[in-house]
Amino acid sequence: MKIIDSISRMSVLIKILKKEGKSIGFVPTMGYLHEGHLSLVRTAKKHTDVVAMSIFVNPIQFDRREDLEKYPRDFKHDEGLARDAGVDIIFYPSVKDMYPDGYSTYVNVEGLTDYLCGSSRPGHFKGVTTVVAKLFGIVKPDIAYFGQKDAQQAIVIKRMATDLNMDIEIKILPIIREKDGLAMSSRNINLSEPERKDAAVLFQALKKAEALVKEGERDAKKIIRQMEAMIKGKETAKIDYISIVDTKDLKPMSTVLSEALVALAVFFGKTRLIDNIIVKA
Ligand code: AMP
16 A cells, blocks of 8 residues: 655556556545445445545634544554455545645535535635545546545535536445444544433434335424424534535425425534435335
8 A cells, every 4th residue: 555645646646556557445434443444445446447546634624623623534444454355545634735825726516515614614615625626637537436425525526526527426325333223434533421421313314204205204303392302402403504405406396396405414513424325215
């Protein structure tokens, strides 16, 4: 496994691989790896000759300074996990290399970023699409892998790749969960013991929404109210949003017709967690 910490060295390596006719699978991450990230790597390994993973905590996608400072980092640990999972290249650039003095170009996907996390974290998606566009430009992957865990991010990136003719296939893979249903996240390490226990309610609330729809409930407000009641029952939880939206354009739905994305963001203490489920009427 190669560890490349500069953009120029990465570009040289990618040029060589392309010349050799190798297909490149790409897994962008912010590190502090867990089984969610590694599941993307394992799938990428089945599809492409070379798997590159980026580890970069992207400062411009954080809307709260404290969140950026508290974001967990452990490169040595990540290195071991990545090697074991079969990553061929870790791309680990510095902030200075990615955003040198004078940096002024941003990518913004309109419309889709007005909802869900886009409205509660201003500027977040502009930061995400900008860094992913840059990483795509450096790594030049054939296929890039993202998790359904960040459902809106996945849709926004697909839109960007299509709109900007990036000629990269975007694959979205299922959410990997802990035994109690909590979606794996690098941020989970920041939860205190009571917060970690309470956080299991997120998946329970999402499953409740799914069950209600299965039973014939179509009124989004009623479903959301029941989810709210469950989450508010946990002392450490503070709801940021619970929304039921169209799976394609992310517009809020008042009536659940055919397919809907039930998405939520909830603070446990200072840690903000997101999760979602797709329900079918
Ligand atoms: P992050 O390091 O949190 O930015 O995540 C990097 C990639 O891993 C993103 O595409 C995420 O959607 C994906 N990911 C994070 N957590 C999970 C999970 N629990 N299951 C599946 N994919 C995940």
